[in-house]
Structure formats: structure tokens, C-alpha cells
Amino acid sequence: MTDVPSRELLELVLDELDENQAQEVVSIPLEGKSSIADHMVIASGRSTRQVAxxxxxxxxxxxxxxxxxxxLEGLPAxxxxLVDAxxxxxxxxxxxxxxxxxLERMWAFGDAPPVAAGNA
Structure with missing residues (x-):
């Protein structure tokens, strides 16, 4: 990973998901709570074709x-x-x-509920 701020990457991800009509987009802040990433984004597609x-x-x-x-993991099915950026x-x-x-429930931390992103 380059030294791009995670917030800038998150904004790009959310914009792209909106542009591609992803549904029910949720952003979960992980900074200080997990070492795997600063943000987790969860979204749905209407079909396997749209998800891919x-x-x-x-x-x-x-x-x-x-x-x-x-x-990328899970693309064939x-x-x-999973898109690991x-x-x-x-x-x-x-x-x-x-x-x-x-996953929203699994990763919800008592004081920080998932945040719905945009109008997706």
C-alpha cells in the first residue's frame, strides 16, 4: 500500500460503489479497533454478475x-x-x-454503529 491517507481511499471506494449502483452501502470505522484495516465497507449487488x-x-x-x-477473493462465484485495498x-x-x-452485526462495536454511506 502506498502512503495514501485511508480517508481518501475510502472516499474513492464509496464514490465508485455509488457510481456502480451498489446497494445498502455501509462503512464501519475500524481505526484503533483492528489491525486489519482502518475502514470496512459492506455493500450488495443484485446478482452475481453485478457483484463481479x-x-x-x-x-x-x-x-x-x-x-x-x-x-480480490471470491470472484469466480x-x-x-472481498476487495482488499x-x-x-x-x-x-x-x-x-x-x-x-x-458482518455488520459481527463488526459493530458498542459505541460505534455502522454508518450508512450516501443514498445507496
């Missing part, structure tokens, strides 16, 4: 912006795709899969 498309476009945009290497980790789900795993 969002993940690929997001990865491309992050790379084009020079914000470091990006790792596209039920749940270093300080920001993005989980993209089909709605049924998101409901099953309920």
Missing part, C-alpha cells in the same frame, strides 16, 4: 488512482467478493449471502 462487475471496476479504479495494489477492505455480497453472514 462492481468488484472488477472498483479494483481497476483503485489501481488507476495509484492507491496501491488490490487483492461472486456470491461474496490495504487500509480499506470491501465486502461485496448478493443480498441473501449478506443476510446470512451479517
Amino acid at each position: 462487475s462492481i468488484a472488477q471496476k472498483l479494483t481497476e479504479r483503485i489501481k488507476q488512482a495509484g492507491m496501491g495494489p488490490v487483492r 461472486a456470491d461474496w467478493v 490495504g487500509d480499506v477492505v470491501i465486502h461485496l455480497f448478493r443480498p441473501e449471502v449478506r443476510s446470512f453472514y451479517n
Whole structure:
């Protein structure tokens, strides 16, 4: 990861998710609570095709912006795709899969509920 501030990367991620019509976008601040990342973003796509498309476009945009290497996991099935952009980790789900795993509840910290991002 380059030395791009995590907030700038988060804003790029949220803009790209909005542009690609991701649904129910939630941002969870992790700074000081986890060493894996500063922010976790969770979003849904309507189908496996949309989830895969969002993940690929997001990865491309992050790379084009020079914000470091990006790792993708779960792309072939596209039920749940993890986009690891270093300080920001993005989980993209089909709605049924998101409901099953309920990461928002798992990562909710008593005093800091997840924050809905934009109008997504």
C-alpha cells in the first residue's frame, strides 16, 4: 500500500460503489479497533454478475488512482467478493449471502454503529 491517507481511499471506494449502483452501502470505522484495516465497507449487488462487475471496476479504479495494489477473493462465484485495498477492505455480497453472514452485526462495536454511506 502506498502512503495514501485511508480517508481518501475510502472516499474513492464509496464514490465508485455509488457510481456502480451498489446497494445498502455501509462503512464501519475500524481505526484503533483492528489491525486489519482502518475502514470496512459492506455493500450488495443484485446478482452475481453485478457483484463481479462492481468488484472488477472498483479494483481497476483503485489501481488507476495509484492507491496501491488490490487483492480480490471470491470472484469466480461472486456470491461474496472481498476487495482488499490495504487500509480499506470491501465486502461485496448478493443480498441473501449478506443476510446470512451479517458482518455488520459481527463488526459493530458498542459505541460505534455502522454508518450508512450516501443514498445507496
